[in-house]
Amino acid sequence: MTTRYRLGGLSRLDTTLMAAGAVLLALLLVLPLVASPLVVDKLTLLMIYVLLAVSWNLLAGFAGLVSVGQQTFVGLSGYFVLRLVEAGIAPLPALAAGSAAVLVVAWPLSWIVLRLRAAEFAVAMWVIAETIRSLVMFDPLVQGETGRSLMTLNAMDADLRRTIVLLAAVLAVSVALVTSYRLLRGRLGGESQAIRDDEEAAGSIGIDTLRVKRTIFLVSALGCTVAGSLWLASAITYQPRTAFGINWSVFMLFMVLVGGLGSFTGPVIGALLLFAIQEVFGDYGSWYLAGLGVVAILFALYAPGGVVGLITGRSLREPLSMRKTLVAPRG
């Protein structure tokens, strides 16, 4: 007689966490009504961090693709928005269209870079970020190092703009969390984790590795571009050196590594931690950034599972786990 195994479902903790997350995001939606402008701006930044961390974790944690060049998409979306606004499109639609336009670059790019070996992929993405930055700086609109402000957005009522940007950010984070959850829980999640653990073996059991990696790459790029547009909408000034800066990658690495690489809740926790650390130590400037690097190294060496790994330990009862567990029928 054969035993019929089935895939494990959600635990009590998982559903509680999901409900709590939904309530929190809903609260953030009504917050602009009561909160001060400073709080709204900070929360927008937090949302941008969550979005970046979730996107980077999709790539590194679930598909095993470490990229040091995701700032390509952050910077490029800002540039596209700038160009669209210059072409006479209203700022808010331009922010949305700019994010989508980046996929036109990301798609052909994925055909090339995903064929590279792991470490090469990381640095090649960085070179691509630098290449695109130099190209963008050729555009007189950007004014080289000086950068340019999104004038039309500045002309909007400041409070209204803040509220809209926060709402858009909360919406983007909700969509990102739900989409990545559904993607990873489904077939793609299993396939991508198989690729991360052993690409050759995954290919040999019939997984179209390139297609899976490309899907993840594009979804992750989209997350970064939306984050880039949101960041431009809240910062208003666009400077190529900041927008394409390597610091984005350092932040993403920090959030994901400290939160928990390859776990669903990890990047959110990491984003909260980065945000908190920045609030407390941000004034120390370069020493603060150096500290981030050191903490990231320590986590990589001594707690590669991040905070989530430290909490759950070896019990394998990770909250909202994307692991496929088999459950034997009762009796």
Next chain:
Amino acid sequence: MPDAFLPELLQPLVQALVQGTLLGGYYAIMAVGLSLMVGVVRFINLAHGDMAVLGALLVITLTQGLGLPIFAAILIMLPVMALAGYGMHALLFERAMRGGFLLPILVTIGLGAALQNSMFGLWGSNTRSLGADIGALSWASWTLPGGVLVGQLPVLVCLCAVLVIGSLHLVLRHTRLGRAIKATSTDAEAAELCGVDARRARRAASAIAVGLAALAGVFLAMRGQITPYSGPAQLIFAFEAVVIGGLGSVWGTLVGGIVLGISQSLGGLVSNQASLLTGHLVFLAVLLLRLFREWTAAHGGWRASVRAWTTLHRGRFARRKGEKA
């Protein structure tokens, strides 16, 4: 200056070619350590450029702060940095490598951020240079027939590159340690079975790589100015030179460096910005070509693969049309 030897139009072109070749020597020193790391340790140290800057800043402090002659400062700095490379491997990378191939890359990104920002904290944001410490060498040049100027320092750096790469080649080939490094890079497990201490070989490779990066950093500071944040750009150049020259080949790195240097200086004829861009584009072109060749090699030559590809897609197209009908 019109010259019988070289037409006026060609003069800047030849000048750019000569300068690019010499610049390539600098890139080669920077890249050969990285190439060694890629070959032996099998990951890319993203803090390689920052190691170069650290070496340069140490020499600057020793000369400008403590008043040592520059040659002595370099001789003190090199073993210190090589030791740092050895320690870095023993303390950080070995542990990280046990956790799979992702962690070492992550560790080196963190290391880069930590190094750059601590150097900024320690040395400040000022641009620094060793130009003043080497006297006339920093600007002196020879004039070739046709009015082509050749800086003495770039020639020295380029000769140094040939010397470094040549001796590395000899060390890898003819010493016990070198053979251990080569064996480890070919197949670490098989090497261990033959009694090679792969761990020691990796640590040694790391020490050589960091030492050479630091030497390159000193040359960088002699040629121009550096800041604590100059490292990442140097890493990118080194990586480009390694990929253009072909992974794991010592002499290939010199070729890669020279190709990169020439592309940059030819681009520099257009504008300063175009110089870096041309370098990146040449790198991407080489990468594309390599991917294309890997793809065709896997499908029995390029003619066969193109034919297979078109047949495959024609078949798919016909099927789709059939379904519609």
